Amino acid sequence: MSLTLDAIRLGARSTLPFLLGVPLLWLASSHVSSFVEIILITAAINIVLAVSLNVVNGLTGQFSLGHAGFMAVGAYTSAKITMAFRTTDILALPPTVSDQVVFLLALAAGMATAAVAGFLVGMPSLRLGGDYLAIVTLGFNEIIRVIIENTAFLGQATGIAGVARRTNLIWAGTGVIAVVAMARRLAGSTHGRALLAIREDEVAAEAMGVDTTGYKVRAFMISSAFAGLAGGLLVHLIQLCTPRSFTFVKSIEVVTMVVLGGLGSVTGSVAAALVLTISLEALRELQQYRMVMYSLLLIVLMLTRPSGIFGSRELWDMMPLRRRRSALPDGGASAPSSPLDANADEEP
Amino acid sequence: MTSSAHSPVLELRKVTMQFGGLKALSDFDLALAPGELVGLIGPNGAGKTTAFNAITGMYAPTQGDVLVDGERVNGRRPFQICRRGVARTFQNTRLFKELSVLDNVRIACHHSSEAGLFAAFMRTRGFLDDEARIRKRAREYLSILGLLQHQDSLARGLPYGEQRRLEIARALATGPKVLCLDEPAAGMNASEKVELMGLIRKIRDDFRLAILVIEHDMRLVMGVSERLVVLDHGVVIARGTPDAVRRDPKVIEAYLGDPHAGGGTRPALGGRG
Amino acid sequence: MIEFFQHLVNGISVGTIYALIALGYTMVYGVLKLINFAHGDIYMVGAFTGLYISQMLDVDERPSLAKAAVVFVGSMTVCGALGMIIERFAYRPLRHRPRLTALITAIGVSFLLEYGFQLPPIGNGAIAFPPGPTPRFFPEPFRRVDFEPLGIHISNYDIVSLGVAVGLMFALQFIVYRTKFGMAMRAVSFDPNIAALMGVNVNRIIAWTFGLGSALAAAAAILVAGSRPTINPLMGLMPGLKAFVAAVMGGIGNVPGAMLGGLLLGLTEEYVSGYLLSSYRDGIAFGLLILILLFRPAGLLGTMRPEKV
Numbered sequence: 001m002s003l004t005l006d007a008i009r010l011g012a013r014s015t016l017p018f019l020l021g022v023p024l025l026w027l028a029s030s031h032v033s034s035f036v037e038i039i040l041i042t043a044a045i046n047i048v049l050a051v052s053l054n055v056v057n058g059l060t061g062q063f064s065l066g067h068a069g070f071m072a073v074g075a076y077t078s079a080k081i082t083m084a085f086r087t088t089d090i091l092a093l094p095p096t097v098s099d100q101v102v103f104l105l106a107l108a109a110g111m112a113t114a115a116v117a118g119f120l121v122g123m124p125s126l127r128l129g130g131d132y133l134a135i136v137t138l139g140f141n142e143i144i145r146v147i148i149e150n151t152a153f154l155g156q157a158t159g160i161a162g163v164a165r166r167t168n169l170i171w172a173g174t175g176v177i178a179v180v181a182m183a184r185r186l187a188g189s190t191h192g193r194a195l196l197a198i199r200e201d202e203v204a205a206e207a208m209g210v211d212t213t214g215y216k217v218r219a220f221m222i223s224s225a226f227a228g229l230a231g232g233l234l235v236h237l238i239q240l241c242t243p244r245s246f247t248f249v250k251s252i253e254v255v256t257m258v259v260l261g262g263l264g265s266v267t268g269s270v271a272a273a274l275v276l277t278i279s280l281e282a283l284r285e286l287q288q289y290r291m292v293m294y295s296l297l298l299i300v301l302m303l304t305r306p307s308g309i310f311g312s313r314e315l316w317d318m319m320p321l322r323r324r325r326s327a328l329p330d331g332g333a334s335a336p337s338s339p340l341d342a343n344a345d346e347e348p
Numbered sequence: 349m350t351s352s353a354h355s356p357v358l359e360l361r362k363v364t365m366q367f368g369g370l371k372a373l374s375d376f377d378l379a380l381a382p383g384e385l386v387g388l389i390g391p392n393g394a395g396k397t398t399a400f401n402a403i404t405g406m407y408a409p410t411q412g413d414v415l416v417d418g419e420r421v422n423g424r425r426p427f428q429i430c431r432r433g434v435a436r437t438f439q440n441t442r443l444f445k446e447l448s449v450l451d452n453v454r455i456a457c458h459h460s461s462e463a464g465l466f467a468a469f470m471r472t473r474g475f476l477d478d479e480a481r482i483r484k485r486a487r488e489y490l491s492i493l494g495l496l497q498h499q500d501s502l503a504r505g506l507p508y509g510e511q512r513r514l515e516i517a518r519a520l521a522t523g524p525k526v527l528c529l530d531e532p533a534a535g536m537n538a539s540e541k542v543e544l545m546g547l548i549r550k551i552r553d554d555f556r557l558a559i560l561v562i563e564h565d566m567r568l569v570m571g572v573s574e575r576l577v578v579l580d581h582g583v584v585i586a587r588g589t590p591d592a593v594r595r596d597p598k599v600i601e602a603y604l605g606d607p608h609a610g611g612g613t614r615p616a617l618g619g620r621g
Numbered sequence: 622m623i624e625f626f627q628h629l630v631n632g633i634s635v636g637t638i639y640a641l642i643a644l645g646y647t648m649v650y651g652v653l654k655l656i657n658f659a660h661g662d663i664y665m666v667g668a669f670t671g672l673y674i675s676q677m678l679d680v681d682e683r684p685s686l687a688k689a690a691v692v693f694v695g696s697m698t699v700c701g702a703l704g705m706i707i708e709r710f711a712y713r714p715l716r717h718r719p720r721l722t723a724l725i726t727a728i729g730v731s732f733l734l735e736y737g738f739q740l741p742p743i744g745n746g747a748i749a750f751p752p753g754p755t756p757r758f759f760p761e762p763f764r765r766v767d768f769e770p771l772g773i774h775i776s777n778y779d780i781v782s783l784g785v786a787v788g789l790m791f792a793l794q795f796i797v798y799r800t801k802f803g804m805a806m807r808a809v810s811f812d813p814n815i816a817a818l819m820g821v822n823v824n825r826i827i828a829w830t831f832g833l834g835s836a837l838a839a840a841a842a843i844l845v846a847g848s849r850p851t852i853n854p855l856m857g858l859m860p861g862l863k864a865f866v867a868a869v870m871g872g873i874g875n876v877p878g879a880m881l882g883g884l885l886l887g888l889t890e891e892y893v894s895g896y897l898l899s900s901y902r903d904g905i906a907f908g909l910l911i912l913i914l915l916f917r918p919a920g921l922l923g924t925m926r927p928e929k930v
Binding site for chain 3: 057063124127128131132134135136138139140142143145146147149150248252255256259260263288289291292294295296297298299302303306307
Binding site for chain 2: 196200206312
């Protein structure tokens with residue numbers, strides 16, 4: 001008897017954000033103009049990209065510069081699947097429902113293949129540290145692009161046109177919920193702490209029993225899976241799947257968002273992605289001057305606030321949910337005892 | 349493989365570490381029985397930390413074998429050797445500076461966690477129990493080392509003496525059979541050192557550990573060790589009880605050239621430094 | 622057979638250009654441990670500076686060797702100065718920050734140059750600045766003469782280009798290994814704190830390193846621009862990236878390594894795309910890089926600095 005109760009509790013605990021979020025999204029999507037909707041979806045995709053990259057660059061402290069390559073893998077996989085099932089209805093379901101189911105499967109498949117790509121890229125690269133990792137991941141990004149451009153099955157340089165329009169606010173918003181939930185739960189677990197240890201001092205982490213290479217690869221795979229999700233969402237929005245959407249310039253844009261938000265801060269990544277997407281939209285009037293202002297903004301921000309908008313703090317740390325209890329005159333040097341920590345409330 | 353009271357928990361057989369043309373360790377033999385407290389001393393550059401690095405897997409021995417509980421661990425990665433029961437502290441503390449004191453110790457408990465990534469994402473009951481267990485265990489170690497009141501402070505905010513104790517707490521939390529302390533008293537004042545001596549003995553007694561200590565402070569290492577191994581230029585020049593080693597002419601000669609032995613210009617190998 | 626030697630000639634030609642650009646990356650990385658993303662764009666600025674100077678000197682109508690020299694040296698000087706200015710205002714304030722911060726700033730500078738140069742021109746005439754996005758013709762500094770020894774296509778441009786590039790590399794070798802400045806540079810790249818304690822003016826060394834690297838990039842640009850029909854604000858993107866790959870292949874921070882990497886990349890690109898997969902040309906650089914790093918993680922001539930525990 002209690003087994004089913006446990007199962008129900010588990011189900012509720014793990015899916016709560018979705019149970020709350022999806023109805024809200026559904027409500028919102030019917031009240032929002034299509035122009036605003038597109039901006040919000042674009043912002044959502046950028047949030048998924050930034051938060052997922054933060055797992056590698058921020059939480060684990062590895063310098064990966066090839067995120068767009070994994071986007072591409074997920075994008076092409078999901079596009080091919082939805083195109084294959086364009087005229088088939090799964091399980092004899094009505095077409096509209098079937099379309100959604102196919103889309104879900106396509107996105108999931110995109111995440112899976114992107115994760116595999118993450119593994120293949122990560123395994124050799126993660127032995128190299130620091131800047132070498134950056135250049136190698138950049139290299140893989142470009143290699144993926146060049147391979148796509150030379151493969152007829154993938155539409156080569158022109159790409160695949162006529163991808164079904166499936167992405168809407170609900171899907172994109174659910175993607176955001178998923179990535180943020182993943183990042184939070186990861187950070188508040190022993191696995192997240194292992195990643196932080198790798199960032200802080202890899203030698204010491206290894207000496208304390210952390211399989212540093214294994215964890216770096218895992219972080220890479222999780223991160224690239226969600227990049228694949230973002231890629232799938234993107235191509236089913238713009239209805240086009242070309243390599244030009246996934247160049248190293250895109251990778252650099254995502255890195256910029258992560259650093260601007262603050263390395264290691266999920267809130268920061270969300271905020272930066274939102275701010276940058278919206279301001280780029282708002283500046284659209286200025287056409288060519290838009291990118292110049294964007295680059296000036298980058299430079300000024302780095303010179304004035306190098307640790308990013310949020311540094312390494314999270315929104316949920318700044319709320320006074322627990323009394324700090326250190327005997328030391330901290331002057332703010334107290335580590336947030338975050339409510340992320342499972343069982344944080346069980347204190348004698 | 350069970351270790352009887354007589355088979356060594358840590359053994360080094362003819363370990364040689366060669367870096368290019370430099371032989372940092374030559375034919376180094378060492379056997380540590382469970383619960384033994386052994387001091388590893390020698391002038392600067394004698395190869396003591398190199399020995400630690402060979403034991404913990406930072407370097408693979410050029411020649412020779414390292415055995416933990418009778419099992420050969422050459423060439424294994426440091427994290428695997430840690431899981432087999434060897435923990436260490438570092439000469440210059442390598443704490444996770446931007447993390448809290450509690451987190452530093454919790455990370456050391458990580459390798460014994462049972463909940464996988466999927467469980468973490470799903471927040472299963474098993475995962476929550478695991479987290480509670482880790483938290484409780486980490487707090488216990490902090491409490492033993494007198495650091496519990498700082499559990500939420502950033503590691504880099506701690507005073508130096510407390511940082512060194514945190515390093516020890518962290519190493520202990522990995523649940524080792526052998527604890528390797530690399531100059532645990534460096535930078536401490538006299539009263540802190542006395543406390544440390546008591547602490548080391550207590551840890552050995554309460555946790556039934558074998559402890560290997562590198563130290564330059566003669567009074568401390570002689571006071572705490574049951575026996576000593578003396579290295580010079582990568583070679584063992586003496587072994588035995590502190591009294592015997594103190595009087596060994598080869599040891600005196602090795603230190604006469606080193607003005608920093610115990611902190612004076614005379615060979616301060618005795619009780620008064 | 623002829624094809625083989627043609628590829629050889631082309632490969633060396635391209636390779637020396639990569640080498641010149643790669644030198645800038647490697648020197649800056651050596652002293653600052655910074656990947657100067659904006660370096661490829663300084664190459665682009667070099668080309669445009671050359672364009673403006675050429676137009677001011679009326680090279681189109683009356684080319685001469687003297688004018689060519691002025692264009693060359695002028696462009697190198699301007700870019701050298703630009704490099705020093707960028708270092709002073711965009712990178713120096715971030716010297717003690719984590720490297721990722723300076724990297725983002727470098728990206729910002731790179732974008733600024735690329736998009737800034739694409740803005741519509743202010744003012745009239747040939748010297749209107751910014752140049753705008755349309756490609757512009759670069760006037761030939763001297764008359765082009767083509768030879769065909771043994772059936773291989775080669776022009777006086779190729780010969781001059783090679784000669785100048787090699788000359789510059791020898792000059793750099795001399796500077797780095799036989800002057801006080803070069804010694805100071807190497808000291809700073811080994812450990813800036815210790816170098817400072819030894820009396821080296823680290824700020825000045827870094828500034829001049831930037832200047833030198835940028836000047837070399839400008840030289841490469843002029844050599845290329847002279848023989849290609851057009852230049853455009855995004856021309857630095859690919860060469861910059863590939864030159865960076867070349868620098869890493871040779872061992873980032875290692876001067877002879879950059880030269881070796883550049884040549885190796887140029888030759889490999891030529892031969893692989895010539896005989897095998899021409900459309901994969903851009904991917905060859907990275908494929909080669911990954912291969913090299915797999916077997917020599919520090920690059921061909923680089924040395925792993927082991928971490929002392």
